[in-house]
Amino acid sequence: MTLKTLLLGACSALALAGIASAETLTIATVNNGDMIRMQGLTDDFTSKNPDIKVEWVTLEENVLRERVTTDIATKGGQYDIMTIGTYEVPIWAKQGWLLPLDNLGADYDVNDLLPAIRSGLTGDDGKLYAAPFYGESSMVMYRKDLMEKAGLTMPDAPTWDFVADAARKMTDRENGINGICLRGKAGWGENMAFLTATANAFGARWFDENWKPQFDQPEWKNTLDFYVKLMNDAGPQGASSNGFNENLALFQQGKCGMWIDATVAASFVTNPKDSTVADKVGFALAPDTGLGKRGNWLWAWNLAIPAGSQKAEAAEKFIAWATGKGYLELVAAKEGWANVPPGTRTSLYENPEYQKAAPFAKMTLDSINAADPKNPSVKPVPYVGVQFVAIPEFQSLGTSVGQLFSAALAGQMSVDDALAQAQSISEREMTRAGYIK
Numbered sequence: 001m002t003l004k005t006l007l008l009g010a011c012s013a014l015a016l017a018g019i020a021s022a023e024t025l026t027i028a029t030v031n032n033g034d035m036i037r038m039q040g041l042t043d044d045f046t047s048k049n050p051d052i053k054v055e056w057v058t059l060e061e062n063v064l065r066e067r068v069t070t071d072i073a074t075k076g077g078q079y080d081i082m083t084i085g086t087y088e089v090p091i092w093a094k095q096g097w098l099l100p101l102d103n104l105g106a107d108y109d110v111n112d113l114l115p116a117i118r119s120g121l122t123g124d125d126g127k128l129y130a131a132p133f134y135g136e137s138s139m140v141m142y143r144k145d146l147m148e149k150a151g152l153t154m155p156d157a158p159t160w161d162f163v164a165d166a167a168r169k170m171t172d173r174e175n176g177i178n179g180i181c182l183r184g185k186a187g188w189g190e191n192m193a194f195l196t197a198t199a200n201a202f203g204a205r206w207f208d209e210n211w212k213p214q215f216d217q218p219e220w221k222n223t224l225d226f227y228v229k230l231m232n233d234a235g236p237q238g239a240s241s242n243g244f245n246e247n248l249a250l251f252q253q254g255k256c257g258m259w260i261d262a263t264v265a266a267s268f269v270t271n272p273k274d275s276t277v278a279d280k281v282g283f284a285l286a287p288d289t290g291l292g293k294r295g296n297w298l299w300a301w302n303l304a305i306p307a308g309s310q311k312a313e314a315a316e317k318f319i320a321w322a323t324g325k326g327y328l329e330l331v332a333a334k335e336g337w338a339n340v341p342p343g344t345r346t347s348l349y350e351n352p353e354y355q356k357a358a359p360f361a362k363m364t365l366d367s368i369n370a371a372d373p374k375n376p377s378v379k380p381v382p383y384v385g386v387q388f389v390a391i392p393e394f395q396s397l398g399t400s401v402g403q404l405f406s407a408a409l410a411g412q413m414s415v416d417d418a419l420a421q422a423q424s425i426s427e428r429e430m431t432r433a434g435y436i437k
Contacts, residue, residue, distance in 0.1 A: 022050070022051050022052060022053050023051065023052050023053070023311050023314045024052075024053040024054070024055055025052060025053070025054050025055065025080045025081060025311060025314055025315055025318055026055045026057060026078065026079050026080050026081075027054060027055070027056055027057065027079065027080065027081040027082075027083070027303075027318070028057045028059065028064060028067065028068050028071075028078075028079040028081070028082050028083060029056060029057070029058055029059070029064070029083040030058070030059065030060075030061050030064050030083055030301060031058050031059060031060055031061075031245070032061075032244070032245070032264075032301070033248075033268055034133065034134050034264065034301075034341045035058070035083065035133070035301070036058070037331065037335070037339070038133070038322060038327075039056050039058070041327075041330060041331070041334065042054050042056075044321075044330055045318060045321045045322070048321075049314075049317060049318075051314075052314045052317065052318070054318065057078075057079070060245075061187065061189060061190065061243065061244070062185075062187045062189070062190060062399075064083065065085075065187075065188075065189060065395070068082045068083075068084060069088075069395065071306075072092065072097050072306050073097075075308060077306070077308065077309075079306065080305070080306075080309055080311045080314075080315045081303050081304070081305060081315050081318060081319065082303070082304050082305075082306060083133070083301055083302070083303060084130060084301075084302055084304050085189065085299060085300065085301060085302065086117075086120040086121070086298065086299050086300050086302070087189070087385065087388045087390060087394070087395075089120065089121050089129055089130045089302060089304065090120065090121075090123065090129075090390060091390065091391075091392055092129075092304075093123040093129040094123070094124070096307055097306060097307050098129045098130065098304050098305065098306065098307055099129075099304075099305040099306070099307050099309065099312055100123070100125075100127035100128065100129055101127070101128045101129065101130070101131055101304075101305070101316060101319065102127065103313075103316050104128075104131065104316065104319065104320040104324075105320050105324075107324070107325075107326075108320055108324055109324075109325065109347075110128060112325070112345045112346050112347050113132065113344060113345060113346075114135060114343065114344060114345065114346055114365075114368065116135075116298060116368050116369055116371065117132050117135040117298075117300050117343065117344055117368070118132075120298070120300065120373070121300070121302060129304060130302035130303060130304035131302060131303050131304075131319050131320075131322075131323040132300040132301070132302050132323060132343075132344040133300070133301050133302060133303055133322060133323055133341055133344070134264055134300065134301055134341035134342055134343050134344060135298075135299070135300040135342065135343025135344045135368060136262045136263045136264040136297075136298075136299050136300070136342070136343050136364070136368070137262075137263050137286070137296045137297055137298055137299075137343075137364065137367030137368045137370070137371050138194075138197060138260060138261055138262055138263060138286050138295070138296045138297050138367065138387075139260070139263050139266075139283055139284060139285055139286055139296065139360075139363055139364070139367050140154070140158060140163065140258060140259075140260050140283065140284040140285070140286060140287065141251065141258065141259045141260075141261070141265065141266065141269055141281055141282075141283060142154055142166075142257065142258040142259075142281070142282050142283075142284065143170070143254075143256075143257050143258070143277060143280050143281065143282075144280050144281065144282045145280045146170045146177065146257045147166065147170065147257070147282070149170075150166060150169040150170050151169075152165075152166050152169065154166070154282055154284050155284065156284055156285060157284065157285045157288070157294075158284050158285070158287050159287055159288055159289060159290060160198075160201065160202075160226065160287040160288065160289050160295075161289075162287070163180070163258065163260075163287045164226070164230050164234075166179065166257070166258065167179030167180035167230060167233070167234035167257060167258055168230075168233050168234050170234070170257030170258070171233070171234045171257070176255055177254070177255060177256070177257060178234060178235055178236040178250070178255055178256050178257065179233075179234030179235075179256075179257045179258065180230065180231070180234045180235055180256065180257060180258045180259070180260070181235065181236055181239075181242065181247040181250050181251060181255075181256035181258070181259045182194060182227070182230075182231060182235060182239070182247070182259075182260060182261075183195075183242060183243055183244065183247065183261065184231065184235075184239040184240040184241065184242050184243075184406055184409045184410075185240070185241055185242055185243035185246070185406065186240075186399065186402040186403040186405075186406035187243070187398075187399055187402050188388060188394060188395055188397075188398025188399045188401075188402055189388070189398075190243045190244070190402065191243075191402050191405060191406055191409075192387070192388075192398045192399075192401060192402040192405070193297060193299070193387040193388065194260070194261070194387070195223065195224075195227065195402075195405060196297075196386075196387045196388065196398075197286070197295045197296060197297040197386055197387040198223060198227065198295040199219065199220060199223040199295075199377075200293045200295060200376050200377045200378070200386065201286075201287065201288045201289050201291065201293050201294055201295040202219050202220075202222050202223040202226070202289055202291070203219040203289070203291050203293075203377065203378040203379065204217065204219035204220045204222075204223050204377065205219075205376075205377040205378075205379055205381050206381070206383070206389050206426075207381060207382060207383065207389070207426075207430070207435075208379075208381075208382075209380055209381070209382050210382075210436070211382055211430055211435035211436055212427075212430075212436060213422075213423050213426035213427050213430060215401075215419045215420075215422040215423040215426060216419065216420070216423045220419055220422075221415070221416075221419060224405065224408065224415045224418065224419060225415055227409070228408055228409055228415055231409055234257075236250060236255065236256070239409060240406045240407070240409045240410035244261060244262060244265070247259055247261060248261075248265055248268060248269070251265075251269055251275075251277070252268065252269060252274055252275040252276060252277070253276060254276045254277050260286060260287070260295070262299070263342065263343065263360065263363070263364040263367055263368070264341075264342055264343065266281075266283065266342075266358070266360035266363075266364065267338050267339050267342070267358065267360070269281050270338065270359070270360070271338070271339065283359070283360050283363045284363070285363065285366070285367060285370070286367065291378045292378060293376070293377060293378055294370060296367045296370060296371055296386075297371060297386045297387035298368060298371035298373055298386050298387075299387070300343065300344070303318075303319045303322060303323060304319075305319070323344065325345065325347065327341075328340045328341070328345070328348060332353070332354075336357060337351070337353050337354045337356075337357035337358065338354075338357040338358045340354070342358075342361075342364055343364060343365075343368055349361060349365050371386050372386070373385055373386050373390075391435075393429055393430070393433050396429075397425070397426060397429050400422075400425050401422045401425065401426070404418040404421050404422050404425075405418055405422070
């Protein structure tokens with residue numbers, strides 16, 4: 001056997017050993033457009049880190065929340081990186097369930113993260129416990145052509161009364177156009193994200209200062225009555241099954257006059273590859289009722305590492321890649337600046353190329369900055385959170401209430417019955433958990 005053959009054999013053996021020893025990161029994520037785009041670009045990361053392989057577990061929003069919560073609470077260890085929201089990060093960090101992100105690299109620039117987003121991901125010790133992949137608030141997306149046809153002009157800062165009137169005037173059942181599309185699918189992060197933020201604008205709140213549930217108060221009755229009537233008059237059929245993705249599809253197909261939802265949707269509804277109405281979309285702030293609060297929320301989908309992970313170093317490398325400035329430039333090069341993940345970095349909103357490509361940029365940033373998680377409603381509250389209540393019990397409680405409100409929308413129970421049951425469930429849970437003495 002020649003020396004050359006021996007060397008080639010040794011090199012092949014080393015290469016095989018390298019493949020065999022490559023760490024595989026299992027990443028749980030949500031089936032939103034930006035996350036799916038990230039999966040398509042993962043080769044950029046693995047080509048620079050050949051010793052790391054990536055496997056994706058992509059789930060619908062409600063299912064993702066259930067799976068990752070169960071896994072981290074039971075120390076199941078199924079996932080090396082989890083996609084979690086602004087709700088989970090501070091709670092899980094306090095419980096010691098997440099690793100701090102101390103080694104994102106010298107060029108990561110943590111200080112470039114938008115303060116409103118970063119503050120929700122920072123623990124009491126000042127450390128970052130998750131990195132934001134995209135951040136969002138909520139706003140009105142509307143068809144300029146249908147608004148004009150209805151003889152109306154959308155204000156930059158509309159009221160709910162204007163929106164409701166416009167929705168009814170824009171509805172054209174014969175041509176399959178619904179005046180408005182709003183979330184109805186049950187879930188604390190689905191219909192309750194929208195309804196809690198909306199309720200803030202109507203002066204409602206989940207709890208008073210003594211943690212007593214408030215669903216028996218007139219503000220919640222006004223909120224839910226308004227919503228159900230509006231959706232019956234101007235919403236799509238089967239709205240109680242529609243969440244973010246379903247309404248996005250309806251809007252892109254030209255079947256919604258207005259849609260009030262996450263600002264992250266702006267790049268999808270204006271993308272001519274996917275949206276039949278891309279050149280007809282306008283934007284406005286989430287509505288108010290004149291009480292001083294708009295119905296806009298504050299959220300980020302973030303990447304985090306569960307405590308006890310055996311692959312923390314590799315996981316942090318991936319997170320630094322996916323949430324760093326270089327990833328934004330990668331998406332811009334492949335898909336255009338309008339399609340980069342929004343809402344995380346100050347430098348993005350200072351970038352003239354992004355400002356030019358994304359007509360929704362200023363409205364998104366204004367909406368994010370306007371949200372006030374510490375003072376979400378008109379009246380004082382004992383909790384933090386705009387479209388959620390930042391306590392561990394909220395995940396279960398919010399979903400239970402969401403099921404009742406979805407049933408009211410579907411006509412399976414009255415608004416009064418839904419509110420009465422929501423009050424009863426909430427009182428029982430808050431007493432059991434020790435909030436109500």
